[in-house]
Amino acid sequence: MATQLEQARKGVITPQMQQVASDEGRTPEEICQGVAAGHLVIPYNVHRSFRAVGIGAGLRTKVNANIGASGLRNLVEEEITKLEKSVQYGADSVMDLSTGAELDAIRAELISRSPVMLGTVPIYQVASEAAEGLVDAEKLFTCIERQAEQGVDFMTVHCGVTRRTVEALAGQPRLAGIVSRGGSLLANVIRRTGQENPLYEQFDRLCDIFLKHDVTFSLGDGLRPGATADATDAAQLTELLVLGELAERARQRGCQVMVEGPGHVPLDQVEANVLLQKRLCGGAPFYVLGPIVTDVTPGYDHISAAIGGAVAAAAGADFLCYVTPAEHLRLPTVDDVVEGVVATRLAAHAGDLVKRVPGAREWDDSMSRARRNLDWEAMYALAMDPWKARRLKEGSEAAGEDVCTMCGKLCAVRTDRLSLEETAKK
């Protein structure tokens, strides 16, 4: 079966492109051209069936929720709840980042239940099952192939952690070193064996697998900065240059590609990071983790990431990986997942208002009209999280009233409406 990209190049409009066009207020031809150019991807494994979502230039900024058990907290039921809550609160995608035991079974369960695209980071499984810390190349490819057959729609592969980029890292010392799990595992192989990263050296083999199942590349940033002090450094950019080359190679092979970005980035460097990724990676969709804009707020990094994510989205980032209040502290709980999804959707939408994505302005304006009319039911219906909005107002002393407990009878909206009505009478 041909990939979305191969079909787009032939001018074939797939059902998935139709779906994306319809959901985004674009024409099928626009979507097809965007996919053909590599500016859009539609992650959609050939073995799966769900409502297709597009990621890339001109489309609504998408949001991913990371779920998955860990060796220290392995409760499959809880991860299924996280999947359901992520979808309920509007995530466009989930990644199963489980580590620990029985990973194939957990993944099969999550894939079968997921109504949205699902991504993974296959090296986690190989590392979880490796007795020593050294990842074996053959096991890694076998694992990737098995996951592709299972129906994974996109995979993070840290192909850019190479002998050359690890050298760049050594040449310009960092405060926080490597903070990507995949990056640290592959750098360890390179340092300890002197061998090249198999995901880089055998990149064509990877393309073969991805092509066969139409798995979308998510070229991982294994050397992303883990401290605001390390942002936009030589190692990060050396890796980004490699990712740009590989993105082009993958597209030439017919594979869909997006590229991942940092990380911990001060606010005034976020826009430059988007510019660099778009420029160096041929306009490939940019998938950012955060970025978080300060290092000192564990417990609130979903807010830090919303700041960086909003600025990134406004500057052209296409896909935001959520960050939850648990970041840097623990595996997220179900509540953390909800908080992370909504915070990230908020950031994405703030960016969409700037990017003039169809429907974004209209959504805000509908809410403003509902506010002006003190129409609470309309406000709840339009709220990004209708359940919380209702809970806060209706749980207060002003339940059922047209004003709220913040201002009471001094409500400015009420005063202004009455004032205009009185004035009009004269």
Next chain:
Amino acid sequence: MATQLEQARKGVITPQMQQVASDEGRTPEEICQGVAAGHLVIPYNVHRSFRAVGIGAGLRTKVNANIGASGLRNLVEEEITKLEKSVQYGADSVMDLSTGAELDAIRAELISRSPVMLGTVPIYQVASEAAEGLVDAEKLFTCIERQAEQGVDFMTVHCGVTRRTVEALAGQPRLAGIVSRGGSLLANVIRRTGQENPLYEQFDRLCDIFLKHDVTFSLGDGLRPGATADATDAAQLTELLVLGELAERARQRGCQVMVEGPGHVPLDQVEANVLLQKRLCGGAPFYVLGPIVTDVTPGYDHISAAIGGAVAAAAGADFLCYVTPAEHLRLPTVDDVVEGVVATRLAAHAGDLVKRVPGAREWDDSMSRARRNLDWEAMYALAMDPWKARRLKEGSEAAGEDVCTMCGKLCAVRTDRLSLEETAKK
């Protein structure tokens, strides 16, 4: 007694300027010059005694927490708890925005207990006590004088809501009209009586009072946008032009002045709003409410405000008024207050990293070193909210361990450290 500004103009370095210099890593002369130029203010009523804090160019971005009872929820004990929590979590200032009954007593109580500067919006009291909706000019000045004598350090006065600006509002229809309580009350007086805003018409009388007690002006933006669609419109800018004139008049009289800003503002207009305020108001400190960057997230507007606030601070805003999860829905609870203070401090600090405020970079770097060392006690101590950081980690299955439940044994920091240690041995 002379105001801080009057003394600065004579080159007198007050104890308050000394304090600010010492806390900000600046020289007393720099602070004195900044105050003299009107680029810094030190709100400090002559009747009070507390640790002085400066607001303005080159200083750490400050954070205000709004507290105060309302007619629909009037529990003084709860407001005292909010004051204490605001200070515990690092607010630089509180505003008592109480409406309803017994306002003098509540204010006296809060002033006596506040270790930080305290602001008010006097028109709320007059409106709360007015039988009809029409605010009486004499009662308003009497109230302002009484609050100044009580020890209020800064007051929001909506002097820019004038016949001319209300006319501008009528000329360019808005989605959300007027959303400032003070703004709506004064516009109502103008519309219904045809008389000019007394705070504008008798501005010198206001200066007399503020001068006598060194109350800092916070020139309110009564016509701030309450919908992202209304941002940066003719009414807002007409008012800002008036505020710029009044700021200059107040400074000439020897009064300290800051100017308030919006509101609901799309992300790509935030920087322009800071530029305009600084340009039109002679570099007066800019006190922003939010700005929130989308209208559709009631329940999460503290995050929306953190996005806008961070971008504003990075662009030069000096003072961020917090927004809590309760915004648009209810009077905040104590928990809402804590969430709002930390979210706003996070935004301020993200801006300070960009503004190169002394100490900001060092704080982040200390945290990054603690992370690299997996030194959890140091991480908690450096966290903006140490209590939550500890609670999340130590409440998880990884309590007491060097890694957390997110990655377990696949912790990238651990892998990277071990890898470098192993490599160094060879």
